[in-house]
Amino acid sequence: MRDLQARAEGLSVDLASGQWKPNRFDKRALRKLTGADGPVIHRDGITSMFIELYDKHGPWQVNKMTSRLVTLLANSAAAQDLPSIAELPEAQEALSAVTSVIRSAA
Template sequence: MRDLQARAEDLSADLASGQWKPNRFDRRALLQLTGAEDPVIDREAILTMFDELYKEHGPRQLNKMTSQLTTLLMNTAAAQDLPSIAALPEAQEALGAVRSLVQSAA
């Protein structure tokens, strides 16, 4: 979870400094994840987002997304596979960092 949080914070810092600018493929994904008001992005929402983008735009959509963002989102979904671990305060903090990045980047 520390690694997940560090990667979310690093990507947020890159966004703030202008070193990373979400491309149009990233924005499609980010916009689909900004709808819910929950403190964390639900695992199912992430998987549904990837599935819908693939169905609508094909593999090019996923291949053109920033690799750091794709990996971060997939790891966020995987981190929620075990609800007992995802409920820990450290996990909630890491998942909250991902939510913050998605909201600021969208």
């Protein structure tokens, strides 16, 4: 969870400083995730976003996304696979950091 939070915070810093600007493929994915309510974007929302983008635009969509963003989203979804771990305070803090980056970048 510390690694997930560090990745989210690193991407957030790069976004704020202008070192990372979401490309159009990133923005397409981020728009699909910003409608989620609550402090955490749930695993099902992330996986359905990837499936929908793949079905609609093919593998090219995911291949053109920023690798750091794809990794962050995939790790966030994987971190929620075990509810007993995902409900820990450290996990909620990390998942909230991911949500914050997604909403800021969109």
